[in-house]
Each structure stands twice: as structure tokens, then as C-alpha cells.
Amino acid sequence: MGAEAAREAIAEGTIGERIWFYTNYQCNLACRYCLTSSSPHVPKRELDGATILALADDAVRLGFGAFGMTGGEPFLRRDMPELVAALARRLPVVVLTNGTLFTERFVAQRLAQLANLPVALQISVDSAQAVQNDRFRGKGSHARALSGLARLRARGLHVRIGASLIDDQPEDMAALRELALSYGIEGEDQVVRPIIARGAAIAAGLGETAGPADVPPELTITVDGAFWSPASPTITEGMLDVGERLTLTIRPLDSAVAAMLRYAAELPERTRKVA
Numbered sequence: 001m002g003a004e005a006a007r008e009a010i011a012e013g014t015i016g017e018r019i020w021f022y023t024n025y026q027c028n029l030a031c032r033y034c035l036t037s038s039s040p041h042v043p044k045r046e047l048d049g050a051t052i053l054a055l056a057d058d059a060v061r062l063g064f065g066a067f068g069m070t071g072g073e074p075f076l077r078r079d080m081p082e083l084v085a086a087l088a089r090r091l092p093v094v095v096l097t098n099g100t101l102f103t104e105r106f107v108a109q110r111l112a113q114l115a116n117l118p119v120a121l122q123i124s125v126d127s128a129q130a131v132q133n134d135r136f137r138g139k140g141s142h143a144r145a146l147s148g149l150a151r152l153r154a155r156g157l158h159v160r161i162g163a164s165l166i167d168d169q170p171e172d173m174a175a176l177r178e179l180a181l182s183y184g185i186e187g188e189d190q191v192v193r194p195i196i197a198r199g200a201a202i203a204a205g206l207g208e209t210a211g212p213a214d215v216p217p218e219l220t221i222t223v224d225g226a227f228w229s230p231a232s233p234t235i236t237e238g239m240l241d242v243g244e245r246l247t248l249t250i251r252p253l254d255s256a257v258a259a260m261l262r263y264a265a266e267l268p269e270r271t272r273k274v275a
């Protein structure tokens with residue numbers, strides 16, 4: 001398919017302007033609602049750096065406007081800071097991270113280089129209260145995430161807070177917004193999203209059921225192929241969910257984009273089946 005058709009689809013919003021990379025799948029935490037059932041005990045499944053950069057060049061050619069990176073925990077990868085920097089020299093990047101690995105030394109020696117690039121690090125914090133956060137994300141995770149967040153801010157990095165809406169309690173969200181503001185995080189950098197009943201959330205009885213029309217149409221690349229959305233390549237009871245997979249091969253990216261357009265055209269039919 002031609003770059004012109006891709007650019008048109010992105011301009012119309014049929015395909016979101018952000019393209020996502022699943023960097024590894026492994027995580028140092030094991031959140032009860034994790035879409036990918038990530039934990040320290042699952043095997044790491046990495047997209048190698050050279051492939052990510054080649055895909056990034058394809059994405060620029062096809063008219064995408066931003067990159068997203070998610071893990072598991074992406075910063076378990078040793079090459080992650082340099083990879084983020086290399087992507088950010090092409091397009092703006094947002095990285096989803098639990099923020100718990102950001103020691104003073106790591107921030108100073110490896111992450112400070114990102115301060116002058118268009119990079120936002122989105123740290124998962126679900127509540128202003130540690131006890132509320134940690135019952136789903138693990139003991140001590142709240143304190144570690146906030147320590148990491150403070151270190152990033154002290155170095156002038158762009159930080160966002162990403163909260164999964166566990167209990168829809170307005171006073172909890174108000175307190176979390178106040179907490180974010182105390183770190184200078186405001187407006188669109190305060191991200192709140194519902195939990196989706198996919199992956200580990202199913203066994204935990206958490207989240208809302210969602211079909212393909214309910215998740216963002218943002219092309220997502222994993223080591224297992226290209227998917228419809230970052231909410232698509234989920235893992236349930238150790239098995240990859242392939243219902244929203246577009247293609248098995250990931251290069252050239254043109255094929256995945258063409259498959260995404262076909263998928264979008266069939267969306268009403270797919271949505272009816274889910275319903």
C-alpha cells in the first residue's frame with residue numbers, strides 16, 4: 001500500500017497517529033489487572049532494537065506522528081534509554097513505565113539524556129494512598145514509583161501519571177490529581193483510564209468488557225505480530241490473545257497498515273460478534 005493511503009487514514013483518524021511497540025512483556029511487578037499477565041516469572045519476549053528502529057523509519061515514511069512504548073516494564077531492557085532517545089530523534093515518544101526502577105544513579109547516568117528530547121515517561125500510579133495502590137500493584141510499589149517520579153522531575157524530564165480507575169470514587173481521583181499537581185504534573189499529563197477485562201484482570205474479576213470498537217485503533221507491534229490496539233496483544237492464562245491480531249509478520253510495516261485498514265472496514269461486523 002502507498003504512503004498516501006496511510007497518511008489519509010491517519011489524518012481521518014481511522015488509524016491513530018501513534019504506533020506502539022511492545023518492548024519485552026516481562027515485568028518486575030505483577031499487578032492483578034495486568035493486560036499482559038506480566039511478572040518477573042514470565043519469559044521476556046523482546047522486539048530487538050534494530051527491528052524497532054527499522055519499523056520506526058517505516059512509520060515515519062507512512063505518516064505516523066508519534067511513538068508509544070510499553071513492556072511489561074520497558075526499563076528492564078538494558079538498551080531502553082538509548083532506544084527511547086533514538087526514537088525521539090524521529091518523533092515524540094511516550095513510554096509507559098511503573099517507575100520503580102529509577103534509582104538516583106540510573107536517572108543521572110542513563111535517563112538524564114532524555115530531558116531535552118520529546119519524551120514523556122508515563123508512570124503508573126493508581127491512587128494518592130499507598131494502601132489503595134499497593135493492593136493491586138504490590139507492596140511498596142507506590143513509594144518506589146513516587147521516588148522515581150521525583151527523581152525524574154528533579155532532572156527536568158517530562159513525566160505523566162497514568163492511573164487505572166479501580167474504584168470510581170471522585171474523592172480518590174481528586175486526591176490523585178492534587179498529588180500529581182504537587183509534582184508539577186497537570187492537564188493532559190494526568191491520564192486516567194478504565195481497567196479492561198482482559199489478561200490477568202479476568203481471573204481477578206476486574207475491569208470492563210471491551211470489544212475492538214472500544215479500544216483505541218493504534219497500530220501495535222509485538223514480537224508476535226501486529227495488532228489493532230495496545231489493548232490487543234493481551235495474555236490470558238499464559239496464552240496470547242490473537243483475536244485482534246492483524247498480521248503475523250511485522251515488516252514491512254505497510255502490510256500491517258493495509259491489514260489494519262481492512263480490519264477497520266470490517267469493524268461493525270466484528271463488534272456485532274463480540275456483542
Ligand code: SF4
Pocket residue numbers: 027028029030031033034035036037038039071072073097098124
Ligand atoms: S500493569 Fe504494568 S507494571 Fe503492572 S505487571 Fe503489568 S506491565 Fe508490570
